[in-house]
Amino acid sequence: MATEARRAIGERSTRQRTAVAAVLQEVDDFRSAQDLHQMLRRKGERVGLATVYRSLRAMADAGDIDILVTADGESLYRRCGQGAGHHHHLVCRGCGLTIEISAPAVERWASTVAVDHGFTDAQHTLDIFGTCQDCVDQEAAQAR
Amino acid sequence: MATEARRAIGERSTRQRTAVAAVLQEVDDFRSAQDLHQMLRRKGERVGLATVYRSLRAMADAGDIDILVTADGESLYRRCGQGAGHHHHLVCRGCGLTIEISAPAVERWASTVAVDHGFTDAQHTLDIFGTCQDCVDQEAAQAR
DNA sequence: TTATCTGCAAACATTTTGCAGCGAG
DNA sequence: CTCGCTGCAAAATGTTTGCAGATAA
Numbered sequence: 001m002a003t004e005a006r007r008a009i010g011e012r013s014t015r016q017r018t019a020v021a022a023v024l025q026e027v028d029d030f031r032s033a034q035d036l037h038q039m040l041r042r043k044g045e046r047v048g049l050a051t052v053y054r055s056l057r058a059m060a061d062a063g064d065i066d067i068l069v070t071a072d073g074e075s076l077y078r079r080c081g082q083g084a085g086h087h088h089h090l091v092c093r094g095c096g097l098t099i100e101i102s103a104p105a106v107e108r109w110a111s112t113v114a115v116d117h118g119f120t121d122a123q124h125t126l127d128i129f130g131t132c133q134d135c136v137d138q139e140a141a142q143a144r
Numbered sequence: 145m146a147t148e149a150r151r152a153i154g155e156r157s158t159r160q161r162t163a164v165a166a167v168l169q170e171v172d173d174f175r176s177a178q179d180l181h182q183m184l185r186r187k188g189e190r191v192g193l194a195t196v197y198r199s200l201r202a203m204a205d206a207g208d209i210d211i212l213v214t215a216d217g218e219s220l221y222r223r224c225g226q227g228a229g230h231h232h233h234l235v236c237r238g239c240g241l242t243i244e245i246s247a248p249a250v251e252r253w254a255s256t257v258a259v260d261h262g263f264t265d266a267q268h269t270l271d272i273f274g275t276c277q278d279c280v281d282q283e284a285a286q287a288r
Numbered sequence: 289t290t291a292t293c294t295g296c297a298a299a300c301a302t303t304t305t306g307c308a309g310c311g312a313g
Numbered sequence: 314c315t316c317g318c319t320g321c322a323a324a325a326t327g328t329t330t331g332c333a334g335a336t337a338a
Contacts, residue, residue, distance in 0.1 A: 012292060012337060034327075048295045053328065073217030073302075074327065090261055099261055106250055110272050117234055117243055119274030126270045128254050130263030156312060156317060178302075192320045197303060217327075218302070 011058070019045040020055040029096035030068050030076035030089075068127060088126045094135030101128075155202070163189045164199040165223075173240035174212050174220035174233075212271060232270045238279030245272075 023039045024031075031039075037052045056077050059065045066080040068089065078098065080087070086107065090099040106126065114122035131139075167183045168175075175183075181196045200221050203209045210224040212233065222242065224231070230251065234243040250270065258266035275283075 014293065014337070016294070032327085046295095050296080050329075051294055054293080057329095067215075069213050069215060069217055071211075071213060072326095073213060073219065075217065090257060090263060092263065093265075101257060103253065103257075106253060109247065109250060113234060113245060113247075114272055114274045118277035119234060119236065119272075120277075120280055121237075122272055122274035124270065124272040126268065128258055128263075128266055128268040130258045130266035133262035133264075136264055158312075158318065160319070176302090190320095194304080194321080195319055198318080 011062075016045075016047045016051050017055050017058075019043075019047055020052055021059070024059075024065060024077065024079045027078075029098045030066075030078045030091065031096075032074055032076055036077065088128070090128045090130070092132040092135055093129050094131055094138070097132050097134075155206075160189075160191045160195050161199050161202075163187075163191055164196055165203070168203075168209060168221065168223045171222075173242045174210075174222045174235065176218055176220055180221065232272070234272045234274070236276040236279055237273050238275055238282070241276050241278075 019040055020036065023036050023043070026039075033052050033056055034049070036056075037047070037049050040047045040052070056065065060067050060077070064079070066078045066089070068076045068078070068091070070076060080100070088101045088103065088106075090101055091097070103126075110124045110126075111122060114120075163184055164180065167180050167187070170183075177196050177200055178193070180200075181191070181193050184191045184196070200209065204211050204221070208223070210222045210233070212220045212222070212235070214220060224244070232245045232247065232250075234245055235241070247270075254268045254270075255266060258264075
């Protein structure tokens, strides 16, 4: 679970792999593997669920997509700004709208905190969840 | 899934509930529900796994413990500084050593980011993972 | 040709839930 | 006495894996 060699072997270009990459390209927010699988079926693409998982894992390992784990343990995937490096997300709990955020100051702070406590090889997770304006409006409309 | 009334009903004091609270008191780092269940068994306390989950959920709802979701979707629990309010964690990947962290500046930043984008009811997750000095030393020793 | 990928279903791990009985207040 | 809590086992969920056959290179 600790030190893991990161060798990007395999990487063959198949119809399924391409299809998964394609649906990820179509949406701007985080989707679950099962969601993506459904989207593929609806598009007529015949891809096994296991293959979706395998493809997503490969893409994540290669750093091509972001993974976000919800509070109930489900993994959500999203294509991210190509090689834009490290960034965080502001996610709407209602509609999934996602905004990428950069915060150099916070990066520096996190790094400092780790070093101050003698920690090395530090990484961090930082995500903000809230309700976007549109969803607030919709909730208000429903309550009426 | 959005607006949830927070009424802390129930809360009866039972042997099992007390036992769960007790093991949480014994350790300083994050443990999984299954871990805690094992610890109880080893202590001779006879508590069902389901009850451990139910107790943990109740304590979490009441704000008495922290929950942290690992990258592979497992929930870890830990008693937290009593009513110390919102804080974050610096966790060692090797031994689980956990240090509580306060960062008012980051809190303010997160809040500002949310508001700037029209988000309301904003919450955030922020955890730093790294390898502590002791674990670095141990790894070095093993590599030898 | 051949190593990798795919599909399917079974396996897994974690967490939740239904229900009969127990027990705190 | 009552209602919430507990235990057990079954169910639900999300994800991984074994294996035979398909397929890119």
